Amino acid sequence: GSLIGVPELKFADLSKEQLAAVAAIAAGFTGLLSLFNIGGRFFWASLSDKIGRKNTYYVFFLLGILLYASAPWAAGIGSKVYFV
16 A cells, blocks of 8 residues: 555555664554553543542543544644644
């Protein structure tokens, strides 16, 4: 298949060094996502202990509305923060 943003360049056209770099970046990004997942679990569990489960769900719901509503705006200005 073609690479994102460079349709004329195929994945098979990359050198061994470039393929190794892509694999390292992907592994690092996956590890980073995992760390944030673990941190979020501790954060939300602690918050739930402090404010209660029902209030924590309200916070989830309100944050979800805000993030979904702001996604088109973030895409329009070219922000990639929401899309990680």
